[in-house]
Amino acid sequence: MYLWMKALHLMAMVTWFAALFYLPRLFVYHATARDASDEQAITYFKTMERKLYRGIMTPSMILVLIFGGIMLYLVPGWMSQGWMHVKLALVALLIAYHHVCLIYLKQFAQNRCTKSHTFFRFFNEAPVIVLVAVVLLAVLKPF
Template sequence: MYLWIKAFHLIAVVTWFAALFYLPRLFVYHATARDHGDRQAIDYFQVMERKLYRGIMLPSMIVALILGIWLLALVPGFMSQGWMHAKLALVVALVGYHHVCLAYMKKLAAGNCDKSHTFFRWFNEAPVVALLGIVILVVVKPF
């Protein structure tokens, strides 16, 4: 049973990261369209952002978290290992990032987001750092 849960956890995590990578990229395009006054493109990006967030990003985060908690319940010894504490800290940061994405999505939709496309290009890099850390922690278990 453990391996099945782990497999579906990994699938949910991959799906969540795909959305975490793509939504801020849509923000880049949205901010660029806003700066050019392209109302049609803005409307299009709002729909894409909303569908990505509601249809993929939020459900995959919930499934990844539920399955991750289930895995920890099956192997509680992981909670005594430093690498798991570091991994969970990165997961908490990702959940925060996820909610910041929601806030930016709402601000962009309301037309009151003052962040530039350059800001969103840099903002888009945060999940990459988290992914690198999480994979290294889980595979190498450095401490």
């Protein structure tokens, strides 16, 4: 059962990260279209952002947490290991990042977002750092 949970956890994680990378990229394009007053593109981005967040990103996050939780239930000894504490802290940061994306999504939907496309280019890079750290922790299990 553990290997099935691990496989499902990894599939959900890949999907969640794909969305965590793509939504802020849509924000970059949305901010660029906003600055150019391209109403047709703005409408398109609002639709894409909403569908990505609600249809892919959030369900993937929930599945990551469910399958990860089941794995912790099956191997409770991991909770006594330092690498797992760091990994879970990073997952908490990802969940916060996920919700910050929702804040920006709502601001864009209401035409209230004032962040620049440059801001979102940097914002888009944050999950990369977390991904590298989480994978290294899960594979190497240091500490």
